[in-house]
Amino acid sequence: MEFAPFALEQWLSDWEQTVDYNFSESGVHPVVLKELLEMAGESADNLLDTPLNYPEVNGDTLLRERIAALYEDASPERILVTVGASEANFLLANTLLDPGDELAVMRPTYMQIEGAARNRGVAVREFGLDEARDWALDIDSLNAAVTPNTKVIAVVNPNNPSGKILDEAEMDAIVAAADRVGAWIIADEVYAGAERERNDQAPSFQGRHENVIAVNGLSKAYGLPGLRLGWIVAPAPLIQDLWRRHEFTTISTTMLGNRLGEIALRPAVRSQLIQRTRRLIRDGFSTLEEMLAVHPGVFSVVPPMASALSFVRYDLPIGSSDLVHRLRGEKSVFVIPGDCFGVDHHLRISSALPDDYLRGGLTRVNDLVGDILAGR
Numbered sequence: 271m272e273f274a275p276f277a278l279e280q281w282l283s284d285w286e287q288t289v290d291y292n293f294s295e296s297g298v299h300p301v302v303l304k305e306l307l308e309m310a311g312e313s314a315d316n317l318l319d320t321p322l323n324y325p326e327v328n329g330d331t332l333l334r335e336r337i338a339a340l341y342e343d344a345s346p347e348r349i350l351v352t353v354g355a356s357e358a359n360f361l362l363a364n365t366l367l368d369p370g371d372e373l374a375v376m377r378p379t380y381m382q383i384e385g386a387a388r389n390r391g392v393a394v395r396e397f398g399l400d401e402a403r404d405w406a407l408d409i410d411s412l413n414a415a416v417t418p419n420t421k422v423i424a425v426v427n428p429n430n431p432s433g434k435i436l437d438e439a440e441m442d443a444i445v446a447a448a449d450r451v452g453a454w455i456i457a458d459e460v461y462a463g464a465e466r467e468r469n470d471q472a473p474s475f476q477g478r479h480e481n482v483i484a485v486n487g488l489s490k491a492y493g494l495p496g497l498r499l500g501w502i503v504a505p506a507p508l509i510q511d512l513w514r515r516h517e518f519t520t521i522s523t524t525m526l527g528n529r530l531g532e533i534a535l536r537p538a539v540r541s542q543l544i545q546r547t548r549r550l551i552r553d554g555f556s557t558l559e560e561m562l563a564v565h566p567g568v569f570s571v572v573p574p575m576a577s578a579l580s581f582v583r584y585d586l587p588i589g590s591s592d593l594v595h596r597l598r599g600e601k602s603v604f605v606i607p608g609d610c611f612g613v614d615h616h617l618r619i620s621s622a623l624p625d626d627y628l629r630g631g632l633t634r635v636n637d638l639v640g641d642i643l644a645g646r
Contacts, residue, residue, distance in 0.1 A: 276385050278610040281594075290602040291631030296380075296430060298464070298550045298578045298622035301493040301543065303530075309542045310533045320529055327521060328513050329501070330528040336535035337501050341484065342477045347506045350513055351528070353520045355460050355487040355500035359383050361512050361519065362422075362456055362483060362502070367392045371421040374412070374453070378581070378611035380430040383422075383456060395420070401583075404572050405434035409443045416447040422454045423447060428461035428472050431581040431611055431618040433574020435465070435472045445479045454481045460500075461577040463491030463544045466551045471544075472576060476503055483508070490578070492534055492543045493550075499523055499531045547622070551578055554621035554628060561632035565639050578622035581608070583615060586642050590614050600641075601634035 286292050307314055328334070329351025337351075338344040352358040359382045367373060369391030375384045377396045384394050397412040399405040416423060423444060428435045436444070448455045457475035465472060476484040487500030502512060516522075533539060555573065558580055562569040571582045586593065590607035594617070597603045608616025621628055 271389070271391055273389055274385060276382060278381065278606065281606060281610060285598055285604050289598055289604040291604070291627065291634065293603065293605045293620045293623070293628075293631055294618075295495075295620050296577070296579055296618075297490040297495050297620075298493045298547050299624060300495060301546070306494070306530065306534060306539070309539045310536060312533060317526070317529065320525060322525055324522050325525045325528040327517065328509075329523065330532065333528050333532040333535070334501075336532055337503070340486075340535075341474060341503055344476065344503055348503055348509055350502045350504075350509050350516060351523055351531075352487075352500045352502060352516065353523055354489060354495075354498045355458060355485050356382060357516075357520060358485045358487070358500045358502045359456075359458065360386055361515050362485070363387050363392075364390065365508075365511055365515055366422050366454055366456075372417060372419040374415040374420050374423045374447075376425045376429070378429075378431055378608075378613050379424075379426045380458065381611065383424045383458075387422075392421075393419075399429065399432060399434055401432075401572060405429065405432040407436060407440040407443065409440070412443060412447055416451055416453065418451050420451050420453045422456055424456045424458070425475075426458040426460075427475070428459075428464065428574075428576035430461065430577060431579050431606075431608075431616075432572065433461075433466070433577040433579055433581070435575040438473070441473070441475065441478065445475075445482075448479060448481060452481075454483060455479060456483045456485065458485045460485070460487055460490040462486065464547050464551060464578060465576045466548070466555060466573070467575050469548075480505070488531055488534055491547055492540075493547055494530075494534060494543075497527045497530055497534075499527045547578075550622040551576075553625065554578070554623055555580065557625055557628050558619065558621040558632070561629065561636065564636045565643065568639055568643075578620050580619050580621060581611075581613075582617045582619055584617060585615070586639065588642065590616060593617070597635060597638055601638050603631045603634050605635075
């Protein structure tokens with residue numbers, strides 16, 4: 271079977287380090303180590319005696335206890351610590367899905383599980399979020415996509431790229447669809463805690479059905495992507511199956527990652543990280559809205575409920591990949607084209623960044639828009 275690369279991540283790998291202004295990242299401006307330790311009242315000296323050995327392969331026990339405490343009806347035995355949510359998603363696709371199975375996926379969304387499934391010969395059926403209804407779940411398309419052959423329903427909630435948070439009725443519809451055919455639900459919840467419109471955390475799918483798997487990590491809502499620390503919450507027998515495959519991929523995360531992850535998830539530190547994230551998201555989106563209004567009628571966006579991202583629609587006579595290449599080549603600004611998500615004439619723009627940096631890059635975006643409107 272011919273291998274299909276991950277288009278979105280290929281864009282990032284090729285170009286994100288080559289520009290003056292990178293608005294392609296999907297998390298908030300990262301925390302520095304000194305800042306994290308100050309939040310915890312920890313001295314860097316306390317880390318110097320950390321043995322640079324393997325940690326527990328499934329994740330340090332105290333770290334798994336911290337993670338389990340974030341969920342109802344979870345325990346350390348139901349947690350597997352992974353190298354980011356990306357390894358978690360890859361392990362799940364290669365554990366639960368076999369060639370000939372069907373996967374039902376939300377669109378638009380981060381397409382890692384879909385890509386991994388297609389590369390295993392899995393049939394993919396799509397259901398939609400409706401931009402015209404503020405990215406509401408299209409329940410009719412969900413029910414059409416889920417068939418007796420569906421093995422897994424995959425969602426990202428809060429959503430990447432739209433920032434949509436599913437409401438209770440929408441979550442119930444997904445649970446009902448899974449229950450009807452005996453499917454698993456994989457809920458990628460990496461933006462829980464990164465809410466823009468509310469101060470409570472978006473609800474988890476964990477605990478709503480016996481066949482729910484929750485995926486999360488420290489990269490997005492915590493501003494700690496460099497730790498490369500994620501996790502899976504699932505029934506204990508499935509965790510054992512995933513653990514065996516984890517031993518074939520990365521074997522384990524890092525000792526320092528486990529130590530710093532445990533610090534980040536201490537309740538008092540976690541609260542500070544979430545507050546920081548929400549401040550960056552809220553301030554950044556206000557700046558983004560202001561800068562997108564410079565050329566009236568060109569840009570429009572459904573305000574994201576959560577995440578560091580906005581999925582911005584534009585009205586210009588150029589496709590999204592071509593527009594991104596012009597931005598990169600002429601203005602040294604990089605954003606993600608909407609056609610990576612199967613939705614052209616959109617741009618995914620990260621705005622949870624320092625204000626001067628954000629304004630500087632968006633000024634260049636507006637300069638290119640002016641050139642295009644003038645026929646240049």
